[in-house]
Amino acid sequence: MSLKPIKTLDDVKDYLYAGMQLEHATIPTYITTMYSIHPDTNLEAYNLIRVIVIEEMLHLTLAANILNAVGGTPDMNKEGFLPEFPTYLPNGETDFEVSLAPFSHEAIDMFLEIERPAKPEEEHTGVRLKAVNPSQKKYLLPCLKDENDQDVSYYSIGDFYKAIEEGLETLCDELGEENVFVGDKSRQVTPEYYYSGGGDIVPVYDLDSAKEAIRLISEQGEGFEGGIFDYEGELAHYYRFQQLKLGKYYHKGDQADEPTGEALSIDWDAVYPIKTNAKMDEYPKDSELYAANLKFNQYYKNFMDKINTAFNGKPETLIPAIGGMFIIKQMAYEIIKNPIPGQEGVNATPTFEVDKVELLSDEELNVVTPQHG
Structure with a gap:
């Protein structure tokens, strides 16, 4: 599958499906890093990442709402919905890869790349598309192609969603809004079916509500109109992660890259030395570790299926589905605390x-999944 500039309703559906992939692909990488932190240590860092994970689940739901x-x-x-790691994100960025990695300076740098703000409009070429180095051909998620079938890239997640917004506007002008937003309204996840504490669910019925959902996704990631806070006044993901890199909190009124708040205490050594991007076949097949990882993968597939059910006409099942995150955490710790046999110093x-x-x-x-998140 490859994506091209949006010209048809099918094109925008492909972009929105890729958007769901994008939002979900961040969750394994964020929670792997979060769970690699020794329990009861680095609580500030742990909670900062945890809140962002919750908001990524919100973004996944919003992307599903627009697609429906x-x-x-x-x-x-x-x-292929969930790629094998390492992977590139499906908005075309190829200057960095997303990995499953332990809590470290390098992991935070990766998170900052994922959430990086869009460049100012005058720094873009064309319609936010930039040529990709032909030697960088590793696409585990859909790549982008221009009208000449050349590989192209959006610089940021915000740019990617801006292209979706502009595509929807064009299609509404050409086809009529009533011929674009043709989905079954009962498939929308509405606020009574989801609570995250990190922003409100936006049910999508027309262009205005679709743009509202896109605004929330983009601004929670990179900030509002170049600022460090989103429209609701909450610090954007990029700058929350940057606090870990700079070791200091942002306060209201601060400028980008210049937090003036109190120091953020981090013990970079209080971390399990997990193997980056480990694979199932690296664990001995007759070991408890292999069995635990197999069960984890099966449960995570089960977890994805439950969320998928909620997005496909049963929105009332979403809250109990997200309760599965508690099971995921327990299963992850049972794996992470163990060294890999034959690999000294590597968990x-x-x-x-x-x-x-x-x-x-x-x-x-x-397993018994909790019924409430």
Whole structure:
């Protein structure tokens, strides 16, 4: 699958599906880094990442709402929806890869690349598309192609969603808004079905509500109109992560890159030395570690299936589905605390290889998912 500049309703559906992939792909990398922190240490850093994970789940839901609104079908069960790591993000960025890595300076640098703000308009070329080095051909998620079938890239997630917004505006002008937003309204996840504490769900029924959902996604990531806070006055993801890099909190009135708040205490050594981008076949197949990772991957596939069910006509199931994050945390710790046999000083980590395992129910996995998040 590759994406091209939006010309048709099918094009915008492809972009929104890629948007769901993008939002979800950040969750394994953020929680792997978060769970690598020794329990009861680095609580400020842990909680900072945790809040961003919650908001990424919100962004995933908003992307699904927009896709449903234009008559598309969210499909988190499709092979390749969750890539193997390391991977590039599906908005075309190829100057960095997203990995499953321990809490470190390098991990925070990676997070800052993921959430980086868009460049000022005058620094863009064309419609926010930039040529990609032809030698960088590793695409585990959909790549972008221009009208001449050349590889191109959006610089930031905000640029990617801006292209979706402009595509929707053009299609509404050409086809009529009523012929673009043709989705079943009952498939929308509305506020009573979701609570994150990190922003409100926006049900999408028309162009205005779609633009509102896009605004929330973009501004929570990179800030409002070049500022460090989003429209609601909350610090954007990029600058929350930057606090970890700079070791200092932002306060209201601060400028980008210049936080003036109190020091943020971090113990960079209070971390399990997990292997970056570990794979299932690196764990001995007759070991408890292999069995634990297999069960983790099966449960994570189960977790994705439950969320997918919520996005496909049963929004009332979303809150209990997200309760599965508690099980994911417990299973992850059971893996992360253990060294990999034969690799001295290197601990295991969940591999998130969901396409390599079968989908099993809670009962088959012998787990009980909490009913409330």
